[in-house]
Amino acid sequence: MPSNDPLDRVFMALADPTRRLLVQRLTQGEQSVGDLAQGIDMSLAAVSKHIKVLETAGLLRRRVAGRTHWFSLVPEQLTGALDWISIYRNFWRNRLQALADDLNQPED
Amino acid sequence: MPSNDPLDRVFMALADPTRRLLVQRLTQGEQSVGDLAQGIDMSLAAVSKHIKVLETAGLLRRRVAGRTHWFSLVPEQLTGALDWISIYRNFWRNRLQALADDLNQPED
DNA sequence: TCTTTATTTAACTAGTTGGTTGAATATCTC
DNA sequence: GAGATATTCAACCAACTAGTTAAATAAAGA
Numbered sequence: 434m435p436s437n438d439p440l441d442r443v444f445m446a447l448a449d450p451t452r453r454l455l456v457q458r459l460t461q462g463e464q465s466v467g468d469l470a471q472g473i474d475m476s477l478a479a480v481s482k483h484i485k486v487l488e489t490a491g492l493l494r495r496r497v498a499g500r501t502h503w504f505s506l507v508p509e510q511l512t513g514a515l516d517w518i519s520i521y522r523n524f525w526r527n528r529l530q531a532l533a534d535d536l537n538q539p540e541d
Numbered sequence: 542m543p544s545n546d547p548l549d550r551v552f553m554a555l556a557d558p559t560r561r562l563l564v565q566r567l568t569q570g571e572q573s574v575g576d577l578a579q580g581i582d583m584s585l586a587a588v589s590k591h592i593k594v595l596e597t598a599g600l601l602r603r604r605v606a607g608r609t610h611w612f613s614l615v616p617e618q619l620t621g622a623l624d625w626i627s628i629y630r631n632f633w634r635n636r637l638q639a640l641a642d643d644l645n646q647p648e649d
Numbered sequence: 650t651c652t653t654t655a656t657t658t659a660a661c662t663a664g665t666t667g668g669t670t671g672a673a674t675a676t677c678t679c
Numbered sequence: 680g681a682g683a684t685a686t687t688c689a690a691c692c693a694a695c696t697a698g699t700t701a702a703a704t705a706a707a708g709a
Contacts, residue, residue, distance in 0.1 A: 466687095518622055574655070586700080652707100666695070668692085
């Protein structure tokens with residue numbers, strides 16, 4: 434088993450262009466494996482694996498109906514990743530702002 | 542060489558808890574390899590490699606002064622990752638909002 | 650110049666990733 | 680029930696990751 438940490442898994446899941454494409458496509462709404470694999474030059478089994486990585490990371494949810502598996506996005510984990518980045522990005526932005534403010538001080 | 546895509550590299554770089562710790566520590570300001578490695582139960586060579594991964598992803602900058610290498614955060618690439626996530630998170634939030642609005646409609 | 654300090658590089662290893670193909674499972678349709 | 684459809688599972692492989700230790704490089708200090 435690879436990493437167990439939710440942030441590890443989410444960032445890892447997003448570190449692949451095929452998986453980011455799948456996430457992007459799922460913003461159009463619920464889709465099946467076949468739908469998602471459309472136009473991707475890769476075996477269905479490989480796409481299925483990518484989907485499983487996203488699912489394990491908690492980025493999407495599977496609904497099985499008959500022989501078809503339907504997937505849709507789940508926002509919570511994306512939010513966790515966003516929050517992590519935001520903390521440090523905001524820190525940095527504040528730093529730059531402080532520097533700018535400082536430079537604008539009268540020379541005195 | 543692994544992936545060449547900037548987003549791949551940034552998300553991959555953040556998918557490791559040691560590297561996220563390094564980023565977190567660098568919000569305290571510029572630090573050397575030795576500083577950064579403090580308290581991390583890992584060889585200096587390993588920490589040095591983690592730093593290189595972050596550097597290659599464009600998340601930090603190296604300034605060599607004498608025998609010491611100083612590192613500091615660079616915000617641009619973090620922003621790229623943040624933007625990617627935001628696009629889809631905002632999409633999702635809007636969806637939920639639309640649903641909520643719909644449920645609040647008078648029944649007519 | 651010799652030694653210590655700061656860091657990287659090289660060679661190696663175990664485990665993981667991302668793909669393949671072929672078989673298995675489950676469901677739908679005739 | 681037989682065949683087609685949708686998808687996963689298993690076994691395999693090449694490439695990459697994340698660590699190790701030992702040696703190399705470079706600069707500082709005595």
